[in-house]
Amino acid sequence: MPDNFAAGFSEDAHSESHNPALLHHFAEPQQQRDAASLGMWVFLATEVMFFGGLFCAYLIYRRWYFGDFAAASKSINMGLGATNTAVLICSSLTVVLAVWAAQTARRTLLLISLAITMLLGLTFLGIKGIEYREKFVEHHVPGASFSFENEPIPGHPGQFANPRHAQLFFSLYFVMTGLHALHMIIGLGIFLWLFIMAWKGRFTPEWHTPVEIGGLYWHFVDIVWIYLFPLLYLIDRHP
Amino acid sequence: MSGHSKSSPLPTYFAVFIALLIGTALTVYAATLDLGRYNAAVALTIASIKATLVALFFMHVKGASEKLTKLVVVAALFFLFLLLGLTMTDYATRLWN
Numbered sequence: 286m287p288d289n290f291a292a293g294f295s296e297d298a299h300s301e302s303h304n305p306a307l308l309h310h311f312a313e314p315q316q317q318r319d320a321a322s323l324g325m326w327v328f329l330a331t332e333v334m335f336f337g338g339l340f341c342a343y344l345i346y347r348r349w350y351f352g353d354f355a356a357a358s359k360s361i362n363m364g365l366g367a368t369n370t371a372v373l374i375c376s377s378l379t380v381v382l383a384v385w386a387a388q389t390a391r392r393t394l395l396l397i398s399l400a401i402t403m404l405l406g407l408t409f410l411g412i413k414g415i416e417y418r419e420k421f422v423e424h425h426v427p428g429a430s431f432s433f434e435n436e437p438i439p440g441h442p443g444q445f446a447n448p449r450h451a452q453l454f455f456s457l458y459f460v461m462t463g464l465h466a467l468h469m470i471i472g473l474g475i476f477l478w479l480f481i482m483a484w485k486g487r488f489t490p491e492w493h494t495p496v497e498i499g500g501l502y503w504h505f506v507d508i509v510w511i512y513l514f515p516l517l518y519l520i521d522r523h524p
Numbered sequence: 525m526s527g528h529s530k531s532s533p534l535p536t537y538f539a540v541f542i543a544l545l546i547g548t549a550l551t552v553y554a555a556t557l558d559l560g561r562y563n564a565a566v567a568l569t570i571a572s573i574k575a576t577l578v579a580l581f582f583m584h585v586k587g588a589s590e591k592l593t594k595l596v597v598v599a600a601l602f603f604l605f606l607l608l609g610l611t612m613t614d615y616a617t618r619l620w621n
Binding site: 319322334344349363367375377382500501504508511515 | 533534537538541544545548551552555556557558563564567568570571574575578579581582583588589590592593596597599600601603604607608611612615616
């Protein structure tokens with residue numbers, strides 16, 4: 286448990302051969318840390334391409350059906366989207382605080398930061414749920430009961446959006462925000478695990494790699510949302 | 525990023541945090557203005573600045589001891605732009621003539 290890790294770093298131990306936090310195929314802790322974070326970055330690169338395909342589909346259809354996309358975008362609750370952006374930014378701050386707390390052996394701050402991060406993550410998903418509920422009530426969910434009749438195209442008085450094209454927008458909206466929400470749920474699982482590990486005192490300034498790379502994942506999910514928010518919610522909002 | 529015996533990174537973290545919140549408010553405000561075709565450009569510029577801030581300071585790309593990390597980031601962006609760029613040059617030029 287914590288003693289195992291602490292023992293390896295005490296001055297009298299043969300730290301090179303018995304440092305339990307350092308795996309044998311690494312020369313030094315710094316190299317081990319770099320390897321772990323590089324691995325996470327490679328994974329995030331695949332995630333960029335994963336979301337990239339969806340962004341690409343979005344860009345193509347947005348070009349083709351701009352007016353219909355603008356009309357559909359206007360029906361989404363911008364206030365909830367902006368609030369969620371702020372919630373995620375706050376959670377990114379608590380994540381860097383958690384990493385810093387782990388680096389500097391501040392256990393209480395680490396636990397509080399991880400807990401607030403999870404709380405903010407849940408808040409995000411709750412707000413997302415309210416938003417989805419609105420879409421269900423308004424029959425804006427693609428499928429048999431979809432309805433988007435007589436919705437004006439912004440900037441073109443007297444013109445109405447083509448419901449079929451608007452349905453494409455909502456398909457992309459639900460897939461992209463849904464996939465993002467799935468990442469949030471996975472992130473919450475990771476942070477719950479980090480919290481339990483931190484509670485047991487497993488992290489030390491020498492070894493807190495999970496906090497660091499878990500943080501990288503969380504920030505990446507935040508970055509995806511930073512792009513999703515203007516692209517989905519703010520296509521053409523001016524009166 | 526080990527942070528051993530360096531000056532506290534907290535002021536930077538809070539400055540970035542404030543900048544991100546201001547960026548969000550700015551995006552919402554800019555969306556209510558009629559900038560014509562530049563609305564999308566402004567929104568994406570602000571989003572990219574925010575994303576860069578998160579990557580550089582929160583994800584510690586700036587000051588990463590491992591240069592390979594930076595290479596992976598650049599490679600990811602390169603292939604993303606390849607995907608988006610080549611696709612859009614096709615779709616954007618189909619109706620020429």
